[in-house]
Amino acid sequence: MMFLRDPSAYHGENNKRPFFEGWYHKLVTNDGRALVIIPGIYRSGFNNNQTAFVMIFDGDTGEVFYERFEVQQFSCSTSSYSLHIGSNHFSSQNITLDIESEALTIKGQVTADNLKPWPVTLFEPGCMGWYAYVPTMECFHGILSMDHSLDGQIELNGSNYDFVGGRGYIEKDWGRNFPENWIWAQSNNFSNSDLSITASLATIPWKNTAFAGFIVGLYHKNNLYRFTTYRNTVTKEIHYDSNKFSWQLRQNDLVLELTIEKGHKAGLLYAPDKMDMVPRVPEYLDGNIYLKLYDHKGTIVEDQTTSAAVEIIGDVRKLINMAGGLPSG
Template structure:
C-alpha cells in the first residue's frame, strides 16, 4: 500500500493535479502562513509546477509558477522539490521571488500523523481504493512542532515554538461544491479537528459526502464519515457570511461545531488539471468544538483560532 503522501503523478498525461498543504502558525499566533507546492497537467498535456503561499496577517496570496522540469519528487518517501524550494515531512525551505520575496527554512518535529491502517489508509476510508474518484484527500500530520524563521519582504517571521499541519489533495478537480475546515490551536488543550463536506461525482450521479476527525492526542479520537454511517445533522452554511455549523453523530460520540471565516485570500484550484478556478481560503477562522459521549457527558470543549477554512458553493 503506497503512502498517500508520496507523489503519484509520474505517469499522468492529462487532467491531473497533485498538491501538498503546509500550514504554519507561530507560537504567539501573530504569524500564519500556508505553503502549497504542487504540479498540474491540463487536458492538452501541458504541465507546470507551482508554489502557492497564503499570508493571513496581510490577507494576501501568491502563485509562483515554474516549468515542470523544476519539479522533482521521490518515489518511495515524501520529498518534493520545486526549483530552490523543498518540502517534506521533516520541514521545508523556500526561496520564492517575484513581486514578493519569501525565504527561509522551517524544521518539523514531534509530529502526530493521521492514524492509518490497511483498510483505512487515509481519511477517505474505503473511497481511497476506488480508482476513478474526482479528488482524493489525505491528512499527513495532524500537528507538529516548528523551529525556524521565514523572511517575507524583509520582515523576519519567527515560527520557533509554533505548530503546523500537513495534508494533500490529488486527482482531476476539486469538488464542484465543498466546505473544508482544519483547526489545531484550541484554547483549552492540545487537539485537532478536520471536517469536509462535498458533492461527490460517482458513476454518473453525485451524492453529498462528508468526513471529520477529532483527536486530543490523549485518548480521545473519533472519526465521523459517510462511510462509517455517522450522521451530519443541523447543518447550516452561509457562503456570504463565511459561516457554517453542524452536529456529527457517531456510534460512540456526538460532536457539535461552528466555524466563522475571517479575512482570506484567493487561491487557484484545479478543474480537469487546469489551475483556473479561484477559491477563497482563510487561515484565521475561528472554530468551536464540543464533544459528548453517548451518555451526554462532556468530553471536550474548546475554540480554535488560526483555523483553515474554505466554502465553495
C-alpha cells in the same frame, strides 16, 4: 487487489491528464501569525499546459503569491513525501524555501517535530477509508499531520516569521479536479494546546449521480476521533446561512457539535481548472470554530478558536440539501 500506498507520496508519475497534486502546509507562529505554503504540480487535460508551482498565502496581508516552475524542476518520491521544486525542498519534517522573483522574495527553513498523521492501514488507507481504492474518484485527500510543533524562520518580502514554538498542519489533494462544492475548516490553535480538528464536506461524483461525503477528524489527548462517511457516521443536524455553518454528527455513542464561521480577511488561492491553475478559492485564516465532543458520560472536550482556516465554496445550499439538511437565510 488492494495496494497500500503512502498517501503523502507523489501519485502523478505516469503523466496522466488531467492531473493535479498539491501539499498544503499551514504554519502558525507562537503569537498567531499564519502562513500557508502549497507546492504542487498541474497538467491540463484540454491543452499541453503543465506547470509545477509554489503558492504562498500570507495571513498577515491576505496576499497570495503563485510562483510557476518548469515541470523539469519538479522531482518527488513515489514512496514518501520528499519534493524538490527548483532550489526548494518540502517534506513532512522540513520546508526549505529560496525564491526570488518580481513579486516575491522568500527564504528560510522550518522543521516539524512530533507529527500526528491520520493512520494508514490496509483496510483504511488514510482519511478516505476504502474510497481511496476507487480509481474513478475525482479528488483524493490525505492528512499528513493533524498537529505538530515547529522550529525555524521564514523571511517573506522583508517580514520575518519566527516559528519557534509554533504549530503546524499538513494535508494534500490530488486527482483530476477539485469538488464542485465544499466546506472545509481546520485549526490546531485552541486554548487547549492538545486539540486539533479538520472537517470537510463535499459533493462527490459517484457513477451517474453524486453524494455529500465528509471527513472529520478531531485529535485530543492522543486520541483521533473519526467521523466519516465510510464509518457510517450520521448527520443529526446541519444548517448554513451566508456566514455560519452548524453541524452535529453522531458516531455510535459519540456526538460532535461544530460551528464554523468565515473570517474577515480572505486570500484567493489558485486551484485546478480546465486550462490552468486559476485563482478561485477564497480561504480565511482568521475563521472561527466552536466544537463540543461528548458521549453519555458527559463532555470530552469543548473549545473554540478565532484562528481557523475556512473555505466555503460553490453552491453550498445544494450541498447542505444533499447532506440531509435545509439551508436557511
